[in-house]
Amino acid sequence: MSQNATILVIDDEPQIRKFLRISLVSQGYIVHEAATGTEGLSQAALKKPDLVVLDLGLPDMDGQQVLREFREWSNVPVLVLSVRASEAQKVEALDGGANDYVTKPFGIQEFLARIRALLRHAPAGETLDAALSLGPLTIDFAFRRVQLNGAEVALTRKEYAVLAQLARYPGRVITQQQLLKDIWGPSHTENSHYLRIVVGHLRQKLADDPTRPRFIATEAGVGYRLLEV
Template sequence: GNEGLAQAALSKPDLLVLDLGLPDMDGQQVLREFREWSTVPVLVLSVRASEVQKVEALDSGANDYVTKPFGIQEFLARVRALLRQAPAGEAQEAALNFGPLTVDLAYRRVMLDGVEVALTRKEYAVLAQLARHPGRVITQQQLLKDIWGPTHTEDSHYLRIVVGHLRQKLADDPTQPRFIVTEAGVGYRLLNA
């Protein structure tokens, strides 16, 4: 899980093959974390054959899902198909800069004025989601679904608390924001530098 994410960040693969049955971490969580910073195609292999599991993986960012057992020729054909769809030599921008704020998606680090800011997993996930779409409003429901899961789309109080903590750590005044702007009743957006 964690080791695989670290290796993927360092090696920048063309394709990720992910087994959901990992010893140290749930494969669905690995997939969600990988999608926070990468658009590389993901092929999930799993013994989990229920429609619910497949839908969760595909909604979390998997490009394809194969249940075990499977034929090697089918597997290779699916790999070829995913590689054909992927942009050739896709350059992933590891670090996104917003003036004094840097969000390093590959290494999961946030710097403010050159000093690393310690964020919780949820705080980082919210900031990373906003950073991937600078200037664009991300709805509360989308953030809740992507970060807390599809059963939490109405739990906006979770999001308000996390954004409040994030603003404190970034010294971002909500009345005169430098980074995170609240679009009342809709969602949040990260200001472009």
């Protein structure tokens, strides 16, 4: 995959987007653009690019957050292109799911070579669905929305995070420790009461009876499982 690949550029600087568009189109790539994180996530869900070029300094949300949300539902390669040159920023982006990191200003030939390398090594067929439907329950990962019987369900950030984590592996048990580590952080793996409270609120909002669950099943002493309807 190379010249016919589709690339999404998420950057708030029009001159950078224009420069990248001209450079990429000249190499045969199809280019889409977004000026904000919100627009970028929407474009990523709608256009299904083969690679994303992501700036970190976006006007509406930090690029690191865009990366984290994108990684909730897509394994498409991401190349971060940013003026932030500190080691800490690079480590955070790479740990957050970025495949490569280029600092501005940059040489276009090296940039294009990195694009080619990422596309050449991109795993085939690993893009996750941007939305999941389980009977009356729909989870839209791209827009972080949950609907039950067509009506939107208002969830807190933690409630959504737990449900989204379970929904990535429907039918499989996710341990309490894994959920706590991924959502609350490594220092909270023993704080199981946090998880119980959030799951309890989730069940209330989804009208899910824990004794006869439709959606979230408890595996005693192990964790939770999102039931496949």
